[in-house]
Amino acid sequence: MSQPLTATSYAVLGLLSFGRELSGYELKQDADRTLEFFYRAPSMSQVYRELDRLTEAGLVKARSVNRPGAPPGRVYRLTAQGRRALTKWVESPAPRAELRHHPAFRLFLGHMANPAVLRRQLEDHRQRLVETLASLRAVRASIGDDPNVRHAALVAEWGIELHEGELRGLDQVLDRL
Amino acid sequence: MSQPLTATSYAVLGLLSFGRELSGYELKQDADRTLEFFYRAPSMSQVYRELDRLTEAGLVKARSVNRPGAPPGRVYRLTAQGRRALTKWVESPAPRAELRHHPAFRLFLGHMANPAVLRRQLEDHRQRLVETLASLRAVRASIGDDPNVRHAALVAEWGIELHEGELRGLDQVLDRL
DNA sequence: ACAGCCATGTAACTCGTTACATGATTAC
DNA sequence: GTAATCATGTAACGAGTTACATGGCTGT
Numbered sequence: 001m002s003q004p005l006t007a008t009s010y011a012v013l014g015l016l017s018f019g020r021e022l023s024g025y026e027l028k029q030d031a032d033r034t035l036e037f038f039y040r041a042p043s044m045s046q047v048y049r050e051l052d053r054l055t056e057a058g059l060v061k062a063r064s065v066n067r068p069g070a071p072p073g074r075v076y077r078l079t080a081q082g083r084r085a086l087t088k089w090v091e092s093p094a095p096r097a098e099l100r101h102h103p104a105f106r107l108f109l110g111h112m113a114n115p116a117v118l119r120r121q122l123e124d125h126r127q128r129l130v131e132t133l134a135s136l137r138a139v140r141a142s143i144g145d146d147p148n149v150r151h152a153a154l155v156a157e158w159g160i161e162l163h164e165g166e167l168r169g170l171d172q173v174l175d176r177l
Numbered sequence: 178m179s180q181p182l183t184a185t186s187y188a189v190l191g192l193l194s195f196g197r198e199l200s201g202y203e204l205k206q207d208a209d210r211t212l213e214f215f216y217r218a219p220s221m222s223q224v225y226r227e228l229d230r231l232t233e234a235g236l237v238k239a240r241s242v243n244r245p246g247a248p249p250g251r252v253y254r255l256t257a258q259g260r261r262a263l264t265k266w267v268e269s270p271a272p273r274a275e276l277r278h279h280p281a282f283r284l285f286l287g288h289m290a291n292p293a294v295l296r297r298q299l300e301d302h303r304q305r306l307v308e309t310l311a312s313l314r315a316v317r318a319s320i321g322d323d324p325n326v327r328h329a330a331l332v333a334e335w336g337i338e339l340h341e342g343e344l345r346g347l348d349q350v351l352d353r354l
Numbered sequence: 355a356c357a358g359c360c361a362t363g364t365a366a367c368t369c370g371t372t373a374c375a376t377g378a379t380t381a382c
Numbered sequence: 383g384t385a386a387t388c389a390t391g392t393a394a395c396g397a398g399t400t401a402c403a404t405g406g407c408t409g410t
Contacts, residue, residue: 006397007279014286025361038281046398048363073361083289090290094279094298096305102184102271104215104335109191110328112260113267121271128273151287154353158281158346165342169335176331183369202389223370225391250389 005057005085008042011035012050013059013078013086018148021063021075024048034152037136037159051076059085107173115177122174129167136160182234182262185219188212189227190236190255190263195325198240198252201225211329214313214336228253236262284350292354299351306344313337 015030016022022030024047031041042050054060059082062074078086103125110118140156143149182190192207193199199207201224208218219227231237236259239251255263280302287295317333320326 007277007282008397010286011282014282014289017286017289023361024363034285038276038278038285040275040277040398043399044361045363045400048361049398052363086286087289090283090286091294091298094283094302097279097281097302098217098275098277099215100184100217100275100277101215102274104274104332105184105188105191106267106271107328107335108211108215108332109187109194109263109267110331111325112191112194112264117268121268125271125274148288151284154287154350155281155285157353158284158343158350161346161349162339162343165345166335166339168342169338172338173331173335176334185370200389201391202387217370220371221389222372222391225389226370229391 005053005089007039008046009050009054010086010089011039011042012047012054013082013089016060016076016078017083017086021077023065023073023075024051025073027051027076034139037132037139038155054082058082110177119174119177122170122177126167126170126174129163129170133160133163133167136163182230182266184216185223186227186231187263187266188216188219189224189231190259190266193237193253193255194260194263198254200242200250200252201228202250204228204253211316214309214316215332231259235259287354296351296354299347299354303344303347303351306340306347310337310340310344313340 011031012027015027015035024044028041028044028047031047035041051060051062055062055076059079060076061079062076065073065075103121106113106118106121113121136156136159140153140160143153143156145153188208189204192204192212201221205218205221205224208224212218228237228239232239232253236256237253238256239253242250242252280298283290283295283298290298313333313336317330317337320330320333322330
C-alpha cells in the first residue's frame with residue numbers, strides 16, 4: 001500500500017514534467033529557483049525521501065549516470081503513470097492559498113513594540129520585497145515568450161502584481177504609522 | 178527547562194495582549210477572525226497545548242470561572258513576564274513572509290491540465306479572493322479609528338492592497354491564458 | 355593538499371493536524 | 383428530549399526540518 005502523496009510530492013513530480021531528467025540535487029536547485037516564489041522549496045533530504053516514495057509508487061523512474069565533473073549518481077524521469085497522476089492532481093480543486101506573513105504579524109502586535117523598532121522591521125521587509133520584485137522581473141524577462149514555459153511566465157506576472165500590491169500597501173502603512 | 182516557544186505560542190500570547198481575559202475557546206475564535214488573514218489559525222487542541230506550555234513557562238496565568246450560559250472553564254491573562262517576552266519577540270527580526278499558493282502552483286503546472294479545467298481553477302480562486310477582500314474591508318470598517326486596535330487596522334489596509342494586487346494579476350492572467 | 359561544489363542519504367526531533375472522548379448549558 | 387454551542391482535553395500520526403555522516407570530483 002503506497003502512502004498518499006503530498007503537495008511536496010507533486011512539486012517534485014511537477015519539476016520533472018518539463019521533460020528534463022534531473023538528479024535529486026538538480027531538483028532541489030530548480031525548486032529554489034522556481035517553486036520558491038509561490039510555494040515552499042523542500043529541503044534536500046526531503047527531496048530524496050520524495051524520490052524514494054515516488055519511485056516505490058511507480059511514478060518516477062531512476063537511471064544511474066556517470067556525468068563528467070560530478071560523482072556518479074541517479075537521474076529521474078516521469079513514468080506514464082506519473083504523468084497521469086500529476087495531471088489528475090493539477091486538475092483537482094486547489095486548496096486556498098496560505099500566507100504566513102511574519103512582518104504583518106509583528107505589525108499586528110505593534111502596540112507591544114517600540115515604534116522605532118517596529119518601523120525598522122517594516123523597512124527591512126520593504127527592502128526584501130523590492131528584491132523579490134527584482135528577481136521576479138528578471139525571471140519573467142528570462143522566460144521571454146518561450147511557449148514551453150508559458151505558464152511559468154504567467155505565474156511570474158501574477159507574482160509581480162501581487163508583490164506590487166503588497167509594496168503599495170506597505171508604503172501606505174509606513175506613511176500612516 | 179522550558180522548551181522554546183514558536184510563532185504559534187506568540188500568537189496566543191499576542192491575542193491576550195489586548196487586555197481581555199480569554200478562554201481557550203475564545204482564543205480560537207479570535208484567531209479565526211483576525212490571525213487568519215495573515216497567518217495560520219492554530220487548531221483548537223493546539224491552542225490548549227500552547228496554553229499549558231505558556232502557563233508552565235509563567236507567561237500566562239489561568240483563573241477558574243463560572244460564567245452564565247456556559248459550562249465552567251478557565252480564562253487566561255498575560256503575566257508581566259509574558260508581556261516582556263512578547264515585546265522581545267515582536268521586536269526581534271521577523272522571518273520572511275511565507276506563501277503557499279496552491280492555485281499558482283496549479284497554474285505553474287498548467288501544461289499538464291486541460292485548459293478549461295485550469296481556467297475553472299483560477300476562476301474559483303478569483304471568487305475566494307473577492308470574498309476575502311470583502312471580509313477585509315468589513316474588518317477595516319468595523320475597526321474605525323479606535324486607537325486601541327490601530328495596528329490591526331493597518332494590517333487590514335495592507336492586506337487589502339496586497340489582495341487587490343493579487344486580483345489584478347489574476348485578471349491579467351485570465352486575459353492572457 | 356585543500357577548498358568548494360556535487361551528490362546521497364540517516365537520525366532525531368518539532369510542530370501541528372485530525373480523530374476521538376467527554377460533558378455542561380441553553381434554546382427549541 | 384434533543385440539537386447546537388461552549389468547553390477542554392488525549393492519542394496517534396504526518397510532514398518536514400536540522401544536524402550529522404559520507405564521499406567523489408575539480409581547480410588552484
